[in-house]
Amino acid sequence: MKKFLFLLITAFAVASCNDDCDHGFDGGGINSDILVGSWYEDTQNEEDTYSPSSAFYGKYCNKLVQGEGQGTYRLDSERNRLTWSYHVNGMGMTSDWKVRDITKYQFVQYSDVAVLTYGKIVETYNMNGGATQQINFTELNVQGYESTNENIATVSSSGLIKATGEKGTVYIKVKCLEATVYVKVIVGEDYPDLWIDYSSLLGEDYAGMKNMLGDPDKANENNNGYSLYVYVTELHNILGGLRISINSDTHKIDQVDMIIKEGVPQEELLAYMNAHYFRLPGNYGTQYHYSTSSDLEKSRAVYALETSTTSDDGSRTILIMKEDLYEELMNTDPVPRFSKFFGLNKEQVNTVVDDRGWKYYDKFDNYSHNGSVAYTFAGYDYTNTIELVYNTDNVVSQCVVYMTSNTPDRLLLKYLNENYIEAENENTTLKLVYYNSEKTIKVEFEILTKALYFTDLTQKAFDRVILGTYWKGMGLSKQQVIDMFGEPYSSGSGTDADNMTYIIFNDYIQSIYFYMDKTSGKVIQINMQLQDATNDNEIIAYLNKWYYFLESEDTAQGPRMRWLNAEKPENATLRATYYPDYNMMVYGIPQ
Numbered sequence: 282m283k284k285f286l287f288l289l290i291t292a293f294a295v296a297s298c299n300d301d302c303d304h305g306f307d308g309g310g311i312n313s314d315i316l317v318g319s320w321y322e323d324t325q326n327e328e329d330t331y332s333p334s335s336a337f338y339g340k341y342c343n344k345l346v347q348g349e350g351q352g353t354y355r356l357d358s359e360r361n362r363l364t365w366s367y368h369v370n371g372m373g374m375t376s377d378w379k380v381r382d383i384t385k386y387q388f389v390q391y392s393d394v395a396v397l398t399y400g401k402i403v404e405t406y407n408m409n410g411g412a413t414q415q416i417n418f419t420e421l422n423v424q425g426y427e428s429t430n431e432n433i434a435t436v437s438s439s440g441l442i443k444a445t446g447e448k449g450t451v452y453i454k455v456k457c458l459e460a461t462v463y464v465k466v467i468v469g470e471d472y473p474d475l476w477i478d479y480s481s482l483l484g485e486d487y488a489g490m491k492n493m494l495g496d497p498d499k500a501n502e503n504n505n506g507y508s509l510y511v512y513v514t515e516l517h518n519i520l521g522g523l524r525i526s527i528n529s530d531t532h533k534i535d536q537v538d539m540i541i542k543e544g545v546p547q548e549e550l551l552a553y554m555n556a557h558y559f560r561l562p563g564n565y566g567t568q569y570h571y572s573t574s575s576d577l578e579k580s581r582a583v584y585a586l587e588t589s590t591t592s593d594d595g596s597r598t599i600l601i602m603k604e605d606l607y608e609e610l611m612n613t614d615p616v617p618r619f620s621k622f623f624g625l626n627k628e629q630v631n632t633v634v635d636d637r638g639w640k641y642y643d644k645f646d647n648y649s650h651n652g653s654v655a656y657t658f659a660g661y662d663y664t665n666t667i668e669l670v671y672n673t674d675n676v677v678s679q680c681v682v683y684m685t686s687n688t689p690d691r692l693l694l695k696y697l698n699e700n701y702i703e704a705e706n707e708n709t710t711l712k713l714v715y716y717n718s719e720k721t722i723k724v725e726f727e728i729l730t731k732a733l734y735f736t737d738l739t740q741k742a743f744d745r746v747i748l749g750t751y752w753k754g755m756g757l758s759k760q761q762v763i764d765m766f767g768e769p770y771s772s773g774s775g776t777d778a779d780n781m782t783y784i785i786f787n788d789y790i791q792s793i794y795f796y797m798d799k800t801s802g803k804v805i806q807i808n809m810q811l812q813d814a815t816n817d818n819e820i821i822a823y824l825n826k827w828y829y830f831l832e833s834e835d836t837a838q839g840p841r842m843r844w845l846n847a848e849k850p851e852n853a854t855l856r857a858t859y860y861p862d863y864n865m866m867v868y869g870i871p872q
Contacts, residue, residue, distance in 0.1 A: 315383055316356055316363075320399040321452050321463045322390075323429060326477065328452075328465075329399070337365065342474035344494060348518045349473045358383070363390060386421065387460035403455070405465040408434070408444040410575065416440035416464050421457035428453055430478065432573070432581065434466045444468045446574050447581075448557050472556040475519045475549075480573060480582035480601050482525065482534050484636050490525055490534060497525070506530070519545055521596055531638060537601040547588060550599075554586055572604070578620040580604045603636065614700075615663050615692055616733060619680040620722070622669055623737040626676050630654070630669060642666060647750040649743040651675055663688040670743055678740035684731040693733070697726060711786065729786055747789045747823055752855060752868045754795055754804050762795055762804060769795075778805065789815060809866040817861045828857055839863070845871060 316331040327341035331354055340349035352367030363378045378390045386401045403418045416426065416436070426436040433451040434444050442453060448469030455462045482490060490497075490510065499511035512523040524538035541550065551569070554560075558571035559580075567589040572580035585600040604618070622630060634641075634656055642655040651671040658665055664684045672678035684693065697703070701715035701724050708714055715724040725734040754762050762781060763769070769781040770792075778796040785792060794808040811820070821842065824830075828844035835841075839862035845853035850871065858867040 315385065316354070316388075319402040319405075319465070320388075321402055321465070322397045322399045323452065323454070325397065326429075326474070327397075328402070340473040342477055344477060345514065346516050346518070347475060347520075356380070384460060386457075386462050398461075400454075400460065400462045402452075402465050403462045405467070406442070407467045407471075408442070410444050410446040410448075410468060412444050414442045414466075416442060416453065416455065418455055418462065418464065421455075421459045421462070423455060423457050425456045426453055427456065432478070432481075433468055442466055446576075446579065448559075450474070470556040472553060475553045476517075476539065479523065479537050479539060480584075482537050483582055483601065483603050485534050486532050487527060490527075494523070494525075498522075507535070518542075528638075531635070533636065535603065539599040539601065541597045541599060543596050550586060554584065558584055568600075577604060578618055615661065615684070615688065615696055616682050617658065617661060617664070617667065619667060619682065619735055620737070622677045622680055624676050624678075624740060627654075627671070630677060639667075647746055649679075650746055651743055653681075663692070672741045672743040674741050676740060677737075678743050679734060679736045682733045682735070684733065686731060688731050690728075690731075693726060693731070697724065712788075727787075747819070748809065748866060749785075749790065751793050751807055751809060752857070754807055755855060755868060755870070757804050758802050759797055788812065789820075805870060807868040809868070811864040811866060813864060815864050820859060820861075820866075824857060824859060829853075831856075 314333070317333050319328060319330040321328050324343075325341055326343050327339060329337060329339040331337050335353050335355065336351065337354045338349070338351045341347065350367055352365055354366070355364045356362070357364070361380050363380045364375055365378075366373065366375045368374065378392060380388055380390050382389045386403070388399055390397045390399060403420075404416060406414050408414055423440070425438065426440050428434055428436050428451055430449065430451040432445060432447045433449045434442050434453070436442050436453050440455075442464070444466070450471060451466045451468070453464040453466060455464060482493060485493075487508075494512055497510035498513045501509040506529050508527040508529060510525040510527070512525070514520045514522055519542060520539055521542045522540045524540070525534055526536040526538075527533065528535045554569070554571050558573060559575045561570040561572055561577070561583070567587060569586045569588065571584040571586065573582050573584075574580040577583075581604070582601050583604055585602070587597045587599065589597065604621075621633060625633065637658065639656040639658045642657045644652060644654045645668070646652050648668075649670045649672070651673060653668050653670040655666055655668040658667070664682055666683045668681040668683070669677045670679035670681065697713070697715050701717055701722075704714045704716055711728055713726040713728065715726070716722065717724075721737065721739050723734075723736040723738055725736070726732075727734070751766070754765065757765065759772075759779065759781065766783060770784045772781045773779070775796075778798055779802075780797070781795045783793040783795075789811055791810045791812055793810070795804050796806040796808070797803060798805045824842075824844050828846055829848050831843040831845050831850070833840065833842045839860060842859045842861070844857045844859075846855040846857075847853040853871045856869050856871045858869070859865070860867070
């Protein structure tokens, strides 16, 4: 069965001989029925199936070896021996294992160098990505569940399996008082693995690499900004070795090169890639590209299969890289990929930002009451800043991409029309609105500022600060206002007060005027001119939410409504006045 694993075990003096050896069996006490069925051993990632006719089939895949095989088996329950008979290179071989603790659901197979515990596969399910399935096994006292690969399927504490979107085979460990058994879940084709999930190395550091693969065979500590580590996997059927690239700046693994041995048929590689991954459109030279998810935005990794065998040793490579590195190499869109941030909390965002090498720029509280954070990055011709906006669940529900002022409108319109559907009935003179085909993402293109607002409609909305935090300018000097809000559009001097003007042009505000007392040089009043289409009820509801209502009265200038920032007037330090007829907000000092 285990073509290379058997040879490895033989090297450690586990009993093995040819077909002429009778092993001293006398035929007494042999009962193989208890082994009939399929079993899984997680340390070797091995599944073995024993039939009633004494035939067996097995497949296995770990960091050293990979393969599948078949033969016959014999269990001597009196002598606690399990014997496999198989062929390697045309030669008949047998291998003996000692066995113990054999039950209907679990047994231990061991030698001087290995102890392997097998659990019965009690249920098998074929699932599609996103589907769910309840585990029905109740014959033992179940204590809990655990997935061997949550990238393919997760399992809840109640035994509900969910296929998370990637393809492959995963085993759900069912932990019981009496034994540990397994549920096999197949997403896509039941295709034997050609290699383990080396993409899980991406983002790991040196310690994480050693934990998975052990000490490297070769190392190069300075290779164009990367530390390069080589592993030789001579016993593996498919792989001759691995090259691991660790970024010298982030100290994280950016790339894994799998070296495919000479003679491995390209058809076999392509069949496996198509069964386990999602083909990306187009070819890039002699490479075929695949992602681990049908949605590239959600893909953990991208595989680049090199179809050429022009290397001196006849080998080819499969390059594994992170999705954003692939984007840098292949993407021509003017906008960076952002949707991976949707639904992440601040700690999770920090992890993704660190992996991408983005830099913290600033945080703000004048747009969402739950805050937003801006980051800068390199690699794009027309943008280097993105702002992530947090909603009432404190997860990202909106990403704002700030394009440079010299970004051609035709470039942005081409990008939007190729990737989204315009909602013409929602357009205004200042903004174009688009949606994706599922209407789960809304895109707003602010024409004047050249900012793109991407909102995840599946998340809760954020609590928007619709009038900003310009009231914070009260009592500040001219320079302090500039430090807080930037350089003004214009400034001037009046009889009683100096003034500074800011042009805003967002959904609610046209312009803001800061008036500074001539004597003190401090801001004593802020006038905010709102957009003509401003909804009075929305403004009033917003002010009622954040301030204490004081009074409403008719004046020579029309109706006027006032709020204070404290419940008791004597404690208030700020007065907010709204003039509906003029779309004007005025902040001042309470009198």
